[in-house]
Amino acid sequence: MGRIGLAISGGPDSLALLLLAKANLPDIVAATVDHGLRPEAADEARFVGKICADLGVDHSILTLADRPVGNPSSWARQARYHALDDWGTAKKISWLLTAHHADDQLETLLMRLNRGSGVAGLAGIRAQNKTVARPLLNWRKAELEALVAQAGLLAVDDPSNRDARYDRARMRAALSKADWLDPVAAARSASALASADAALDWTTQQLFDQRAEMGTDRITLAAGDLPYELQRRLLIACLQALNPAAAPRDDEVMRLLASLNTGQTATLAGIKCSGGAQWTFQPAPPPRTISRNS
The missing domain is CATH 3.30.465 (Uridine Diphospho-n-acetylenolpyruvylglucosamine Reductase; domain 3)
Structure with a gap:
């Protein structure tokens, strides 16, 4: 399997990933990206570093020098993965794990459905993409929060997760009032659509080669x-x-x-x-x- 890298923001989801990885994987390293968008971010990154030190996990803080261009959320995502990719190369990791979970998948599925996405878009967050894996897609957010609380850890609270200027925050607020929706079932649907998308890609390649x-x-x-x-x-x-x-x-x-x-x-x-x-x-x-x- 090789060395495994963890993207840890300090929120409950990523702290749960850290705890699970520490308990189940032999060789892990962790990184926290400081996007420089909030004054608290540097302290939060150091807070994660202390937790990692207590667990005996090597931890790096990746600071982004550039300022956002266009949509801050989109910029942050792209810049974060670029920084993590460079860090992963330096640390010689085989896989980077992120803490996306079933509730994230439901949000993504509904947002893309609202935009008229096709099969590829409705496949949502992929369980695996190149060297990035997301092992918690069948976990509920509440389960991850309970795991962190049981360990006696206090997670970071990022207020941007509730900022109504962002589509995902608005979707999250709406879903908090729709407890009849099942995120785990939505994650299964997204997985099925990902399989269908892969089958269509395979068929397309076969037809391209033949025709x-x-x-x-x-x-x-x-x-x-x-x-x-x-x-x-x-x-x-x-x-x-x-x-x-x-x-x-x-x-x-x-x-x-x-x-x-x-x-x-x-x-x-x-x-x-x-x-x-x-x-x-x-x-x-x-x-x-x-x-x-x-």
């Missing part, structure tokens, strides 16, 4: 007889094969599919896409420039 004819800067594909979802995934695969940076929005993909299925030609992500019995993809020519004589 895509690769030329020099050109792909030809017979996809008109396939279900919409497989067409959608194959279309994205073709775009990214020619332009690895392509990240089209869902609405752009929908419009392009409509064009291809009616034999039309359109351009997306710098790729000229032509419909018909065979779909063809090739780099779009550069835009024409008009010169003026002085």
